[in-house]
Amino acid sequence: MRSLLLQITALTVMNLKSLPKRFWLSLSTIVAVMFVVVVLLAFLAMRNGFQHTLASAGSQDVAMILRAGSQSEVASVITHDQVDLIEDAPGIAKGADGKPLVSPELYLVVDGIKHSSQTKANLPLRGMGPEGLAVRQGIHIVAGRMFAPGSNEIVVGKALQSEFDGLQLGQTVTLGHSRWTVVGVFAADGSVFESEIWADLPVVQSFFNRNNVFQTVRARLVTPAALGELQRYLDSDPRLKLDAKSEAAYFAEQASGTSDLIQKLGWPLAIAMAFGAMAGALNTMYSSVATRTSEIATLRAIGFGGLPAFVSTLIESAVLAVLGGVLGITTAFLVFNGLSASTLGASFTQVVFTFELTPALAAQGVCLALIVGLIGGIFPSLRAARMPILAGLYGS
Amino acid sequence: MTYLLLMRKNLFRHKLRTSLMIMSIFTAFAIFGVLASIERSVNAGQDIAAADRLVVVNKISFTQPLPIAYVDRVRAIQGVQQVTHVNWFGGYYQDPKNFLVALAVDPASYMQVYGNELDIPSDARQSFIRERTGALVGEVMAKRWGWKVGDHVTIANNIYVQRNGSRSWDFDIVGIFKGKKPEVDTNYMIFQYDYFDATRAFGQGQIGWMVLKTASPALNDQIARTIDQTFANSAYETSTDTEKALNKAFVAQFGNIRLIMLLVIGAAFVTILMIVGNTLMMSVRERTREIGVLKSLGFPPGRILRLILGEAILLALIGGVQGLAWAALFIVSVRDSVRGLLPQIPISPDVALVGLALMLGFGIVTGLIPALNAMRLRVGAALGRS
Numbered sequence: 132m133r134s135l136l137l138q139i140t141a142l143t144v145m146n147l148k149s150l151p152k153r154f155w156l157s158l159s160t161i162v163a164v165m166f167v168v169v170v171l172l173a174f175l176a177m178r179n180g181f182q183h184t185l186a187s188a189g190s191q192d193v194a195m196i197l198r199a200g201s202q203s204e205v206a207s208v209i210t211h212d213q214v215d216l217i218e219d220a221p222g223i224a225k226g227a228d229g230k231p232l233v234s235p236e237l238y239l240v241v242d243g244i245k246h247s248s249q250t251k252a253n254l255p256l257r258g259m260g261p262e263g264l265a266v267r268q269g270i271h272i273v274a275g276r277m278f279a280p281g282s283n284e285i286v287v288g289k290a291l292q293s294e295f296d297g298l299q300l301g302q303t304v305t306l307g308h309s310r311w312t313v314v315g316v317f318a319a320d321g322s323v324f325e326s327e328i329w330a331d332l333p334v335v336q337s338f339f340n341r342n343n344v345f346q347t348v349r350a351r352l353v354t355p356a357a358l359g360e361l362q363r364y365l366d367s368d369p370r371l372k373l374d375a376k377s378e379a380a381y382f383a384e385q386a387s388g389t390s391d392l393i394q395k396l397g398w399p400l401a402i403a404m405a406f407g408a409m410a411g412a413l414n415t416m417y418s419s420v421a422t423r424t425s426e427i428a429t430l431r432a433i434g435f436g437g438l439p440a441f442v443s444t445l446i447e448s449a450v451l452a453v454l455g456g457v458l459g460i461t462t463a464f465l466v467f468n469g470l471s472a473s474t475l476g477a478s479f480t481q482v483v484f485t486f487e488l489t490p491a492l493a494a495q496g497v498c499l500a501l502i503v504g505l506i507g508g509i510f511p512s513l514r515a516a517r518m519p520i521l522a523g524l525y526g527s
Numbered sequence: 528m529t530y531l532l533l534m535r536k537n538l539f540r541h542k543l544r545t546s547l548m549i550m551s552i553f554t555a556f557a558i559f560g561v562l563a564s565i566e567r568s569v570n571a572g573q574d575i576a577a578a579d580r581l582v583v584v585n586k587i588s589f590t591q592p593l594p595i596a597y598v599d600r601v602r603a604i605q606g607v608q609q610v611t612h613v614n615w616f617g618g619y620y621q622d623p624k625n626f627l628v629a630l631a632v633d634p635a636s637y638m639q640v641y642g643n644e645l646d647i648p649s650d651a652r653q654s655f656i657r658e659r660t661g662a663l664v665g666e667v668m669a670k671r672w673g674w675k676v677g678d679h680v681t682i683a684n685n686i687y688v689q690r691n692g693s694r695s696w697d698f699d700i701v702g703i704f705k706g707k708k709p710e711v712d713t714n715y716m717i718f719q720y721d722y723f724d725a726t727r728a729f730g731q732g733q734i735g736w737m738v739l740k741t742a743s744p745a746l747n748d749q750i751a752r753t754i755d756q757t758f759a760n761s762a763y764e765t766s767t768d769t770e771k772a773l774n775k776a777f778v779a780q781f782g783n784i785r786l787i788m789l790l791v792i793g794a795a796f797v798t799i800l801m802i803v804g805n806t807l808m809m810s811v812r813e814r815t816r817e818i819g820v821l822k823s824l825g826f827p828p829g830r831i832l833r834l835i836l837g838e839a840i841l842l843a844l845i846g847g848v849q850g851l852a853w854a855a856l857f858i859v860s861v862r863d864s865v866r867g868l869l870p871q872i873p874i875s876p877d878v879a880l881v882g883l884a885l886m887l888g889f890g891i892v893t894g895l896i897p898a899l900n901a902m903r904l905r906v907g908a909a910l911g912r913s
Binding site (some may be wrong): 132155156158159160162163166168169172173187200201202205206208239240241242245247248250251252253306339379400403404406407408410411413414417418472473474475479481 | 543544547548550551554558564586587589590591622684685686694729762764775776779780781782783790791794795797798799800802804805806808809872
């Protein structure tokens with residue numbers, strides 16, 4: 132057993148030391164695997180970032196109330212009377228002043244200019260009342276201040292600022308028919324709220340001809356379990372044809388379409404490319420075995436077994452693939468980790484997100500690389516192990 | 528003829544090695560074929576948009592409505608030949624997952640403005656104008672849900688509500704329209720705006736956007752300016768642009784799809800280029816002696832160059848053509864299942880032509896260095912080497 136291990140080690144070291152002789156061919160395998168891993172990670176990191184942006188926006192103990200059947204905020208309409216009724220609903224937490232933590236909001240789509248392409252893109256403008264911040268957690272004003280009630284001032288999400296033109300602190304922008312001044316920038320733990328513009332609700336209602344119209348109501352629940360109680364209250368009143376769902380569930384629904392699409396593109400592409408790389412690895416390893424024919428035969432003749440020849444060749448292939456995988460992860464990390472991008476979300480508005488590479492994704496990349504290396508190495512290794520000694524010694 | 532035979536014999540001397548190279552070339556071209564077709568389908572809207580069509584949307588955003596009274600005012604503007612208006616209905620069939628595109632339109636003017644794209648049977652035209660609950664369904668959509676002329680369908684909606692509180696509308700399918708060109712998207716349905724407007728609970732008298740035909744594309748800029756000036760400082764200001772620009776801007780909202788596709792295709796090609804280039808180099812090096820023999824037999828250097836280069840191009844063609852063929856088969860087989868996500872994916876001859884050009888380029892790039900090496904080989908050195 133020990134001698135077998137020694138043989139394997141000796142042969143593996145020998146193989147790896149002779150790699151420079153096959154430099155270009157080995158390099159092509161490494162590069163092939165690298166590109167496979169880079170493409171896979173690009174898609175996975177994109178999906179991960181997009182999902183994280185939406186998932187982190189949702190809180191379990193905030194109820195989103197929309198018109199029954201509405202699947203996004205844009206499509207929902209809630210009247211003033213309904214808002215009053217919701218404020219009396221059970222299960223809703225009260226603020227320090229004894230008022231229920233309920234935030235009726237208006238969600239509108241306005242045009243912005245995308246920085247990268249200089250084309251128009253849909254931005255969400257959210258009108259919110261004084262309770263708007265109280266029903267959300269983790270919102271910080273990072274520059275400037277909050278908008279003053281009754282004024283045409285806006286605060287802008289941090290992520291939007293980098294992707295869109297004209298949203299710097301102190302600048303004046305035209306949204307709809309009116310001009311607004313950017314007085315603050317807010318951060319929201321990287322969530323989708325950072326892709327929004329916020330302003331005072333009554334001002335938005337009057338500037339956009341939506342007096343007394345709301346689209347969603349957010350309510351802070353006493354406990355997440357109080358959602359059922361709230362829904363029963365809504366169902367019992369015929370004036371309230373509304374749906375309540377937890378904010379977390381709402382954003383999870385919003386994320387699913389786009390992130391499914393990215394995933395459905397990413398894996399098949401990476402697997403297709405892996406097949407190409409596998410063919411490359413096979414080629415490299417076959418020629419590696421071919422160039423070492425007399426070497427292997429000599430070793431066999433002086434008593435080395437077939438198994439060490441097999442294992443050492445397989446290891447060579449795996450090492451090349453893992454090298455490619457690690458190179459791929461490094462490239463991915465340097466080139467697009469943290470890269471900011473934006474796309475159209477389910478609400479028909481832009482969602483700004485960043486590519487997020489995690490150790491778990493990197494592990495998937497290495498696994499794929501290893502699979503390429505092992506499958507690409509197994510047949511050449513078998514050939515090495517089964518090589519007839521005499522034929523090998525005389526050369527082919 | 529013997530030339531080709533020689534190339535083929537050389538190429539398939541190492542059957543395994545050559546099949547592996549063909550497999551990697553196959554993969555690269557299959558990826559190219561599929562991605563290039565998807566990219567075309569995503570951008571098809573802007574390519575087929577007629578140059579003399581303008582779209583008028585609310586200046587705030589295209590999701591905001593316009594008053595229907597604008598239609599007549601736009602029609603009166605000089606240079607405008609025909610105006611129609613469209614209202615997004617959305618909706619789903621049976622289950623919210625079965626999202627579909629349905630538009631409430633003014634039948635007669637809609638069919639005129641889109642007359643060059645849509646192929647609508649003449650009896651269907653008549654009944655669509657006549658029948659209040661009539662709907663025209665695109666070929667692709669009809670096929671997907673198995674709808675036929677005469678069917679009665681109920682489409683639910685999560686934006687609008689009927690006056691009677693119902694959330695769904697009933698339609699009678701009076702005709703099925705086809706696209707006059709393969710790129711024309713027919714995965715949608717149209718129905719009478721009047722029926723929709725009279726039954727909905729809110730938003731009466733509002734339309735989504737207007738589409739108009741101008742007398743000549745040269746007038747587009749001037750007409751667009753006139754329209755926007757007409758409605759400036761009103762409660763509903765407009766923004767008028769060509770259909771092409773609008774489609775382009777909409778696709779750009781998803782991100783730079785073209786760039787993503789180019790990067791992936793690029794990565795696939797660089798990979799294969801390295802693998803095939805190196806292997807070809809190795810295979811020519813192994814044949815040093817033979818090339819020496821050919822030279823000593825009197826083969827001119829140019830011929831040797833062409834021989835090796837031809838071999839590389841032949842290899843690229845064998846792998847590439849199969850890859851493209853596979854891509855076409857793949858697209859045909861998945862086309863229906865991705866219908867909700869992507870518009871009609873065409874199999875276009877353009878992609879195949881670009882593919883062929885890529886194959887030639889690929890063959891030349893991978894074969895050039897080995898071919899030059901072989902050409903410059905000196906007979907003495909070649910035969911002397913063991």
